[in-house]
Amino acid sequence: MGLVTALGLVRYGVPVVVLEEDERLSLDTKAGTVLTRTLEVLHRYGALPEVLSASLRIDEIGELDRATNRSTLSVRTGELVDDTRFPFVINIPQHELEPVLRLVLERAAPGALCMSHRLVGLAEEDDRVRLQVETAGGSREIEARYLLACDGGRSFVRETLGIGVEGKTLPERYMLVDLRVDLDVENPRDYPYLAYFGDPQEWMILVRQPHCWRFLFPLAEGAPAPTREELAKKAQRFIGDVHDMEVIGSNIYSVHHRVASRWRAGRAFLMGDAAHLITPMWALGLNTGVLDASNLPWRLAWVVRGWAEESLLDAYEQEQAPVATRGSGQMAEAARANMGREVGPVAAMSEGAWGNAFTRALLGVSLDVDGTGDWSMVETGTVPTPVRAGDRAPDLPLFGSHGTTVHLHDLVADSFVALYFTDARHRPRLPADDVPGLRHMVVSRWDAPHDSGLRERALFDPGERVRARFGFDLDTIVLLRPDAHVAALLPYEPDAEQDAAVLAYLRLVGRGGSATVSPERNQTPEALLMGGTS
C-alpha cells in the first residue's frame, strides 16, 4: 500500500519518502487479482498503462459448482460498460505488480523510495513526527509532518502506538501453488481466467496469471505441507491429466480476519494490512487496502496545501473502517462459507447480473460521507440504481465546448467539482471559482449559448445520459470529491443567497463558519513518510 499511497501523494504534489526495511521488493506469492475500483485508482495515480501491460484482463469471474461444473453466480464485468472505463478485472501476481508500481514511482519521484530503511522508533511532536530509521549505513533520524503506516499485518507502528486489533484467525490455512502448464493448446481447458470452484469437501480457486496458472485451496487444521508430488496430484484432480506440468512456486499462510481498534493516533494513520487483515477471498485483501489509498492522499493534500483544516483527516477512519470491517470483511467471510457450500448470504448479495458485477468489481463502495452511518458495499439488481451521497460516481463522458470528451473521474481528479444539472439556455448563475479546491460547472443537454458566458464552464450531456444514470431531477447540484465519491446532492436554487455547493464544501473542509477561506499557503510541506511497499 506504501507504493500506491505514495503515487497518490506525488500526484497531488505532496513530497513523500517511502521506507522499506527489505533490500528488495517481496517475491512472495500473495495477491493475484486487481479489481475494477483499484484500476480506477491506479488510473487517477498515473500507473494504469504500465500495470495493464503486465497483466491479463478478465471479463468473467467464474463461480462454479465443482461437483457438477455448473456456473452458479458467475460475474460478467461487461455489464459495467456504462459505469466505468475499465469494465474488467485483471490478474497480476503481487510480486509482479510491485516492481511496476516502483518503476512508476521512481519516474514520478526519483529517490522517494528508500530500500533497506527499517523504522525502529517514532515520537510525535506538535507539528511533526520524528522517526528513528536503521539503514545499511547506520542509524538516521527523519522528520515528517505525517506518518502513514503501510507496514503490513504485523505493523510496527500500530504496536508502538499501542493500538489493538480485534478479530480471529481461522483454524485452516490456505495454500497457493503456481504451476507452469499449457491449458490452451497442449491440454485445452475452457476455464475462465479466474474461477471459484465451490465444494463442501475441497474447494479451489483457479487463477490464470500472465506467466502461470495458480491454485488456491484450504489446508485442514494441523495438516502438513504437501510435497511437490502431492501438489501436482492435487492439481490434476482438478484439471485432469495434463502433459508437462511443473510446480514453480507455493506458499502456505494463516488466514486472519482482524481489524485495528483505531486507525489514527495523532499524526500517524494506519492503512492496508496494518489496519485490516481480510480473508483473501474475492480479492478483498489488497483491494480493500487500495480503498484506503484512494481516500487519504487527497485529504492530506488539501490540508498540506492549506485548503482544509486538520478535521478533514478524521473522516478517513469514519469512512474506511466500516468498509473494511463490515463490508469487505463480511463479504470475504460470506464468500469463504459459500466456497465450502455452507448456507450464507452470498446469493442475496449477488442478485442480478449488473448488481453482481458492480459489487464484485468493488464499484458498490458507498462511503459514510456525512457521519450518518450510511455506507454500503453491495448493490443488487439488474439495472443501475440512482446515485446517492457517498456513492462512487459513474465514470461517464461529458463534452467540453471544444468537443473534447471529459470523463467525470478525470474532471475531479485534482479538485472538488460542483456539477449544476440545469438548463444552460436559462443562463444559470455560477459562483466564481475562487474557493481553493472547488470548481463549478453546468451540465445540460442544451449546449451553452454563445452569449451565455458559460461556454468554458459548461459540459454538454447529449440525451441527458449522465443525468439519467445519476437518476435525479433537473436543477440538482452534485458535489464530487477528488476520489470520485459524491460528497453531496443538493437542490439548485438560483435565487439562494449563498450557493449550496460552496457552503457544503466549506463545511466539509472544516471552514463551515465562514463563506471565505484563506488563500493557498503555497508552502513546501515537510515530507510524508511511510513504511511498506505494496
Ligand SMILES: Cc1cc2nc3c(=O)[nH]c(=O)nc-3n(C[C@H](O)[C@H](O)[C@H](O)COP(=O)(O)OP(=O)(O)OC[C@H]3O[C@@H](n4cnc5c(N)ncnc54)[C@H](O)[C@@H]3O)c2cc1C
Ligand atoms: C500469502 C498471502 C496471500 C495473499 N493472497 C491474496 C489474494 O489472493 N488476494 C488479495 O486481495 N490479497 C491477498 N493477500 C493479501 C495482500 O497480499 C495484502 O492485503 C497486501 O499485501 C497488503 O499490503 P500492505 O502494503 O498493507 O502490506 P504488505 O504487503 O505486508 O507490505 C508491508 C511492507 O512493509 C514493510 N515493513 C514492515 N515493517 C517495516 C518497518 N518497520 N520499516 C520499514 N518497512 C517495513 C515490509 O517489508 C513490507 O514490504 C495475501 C497475503 C498473503 C500474505
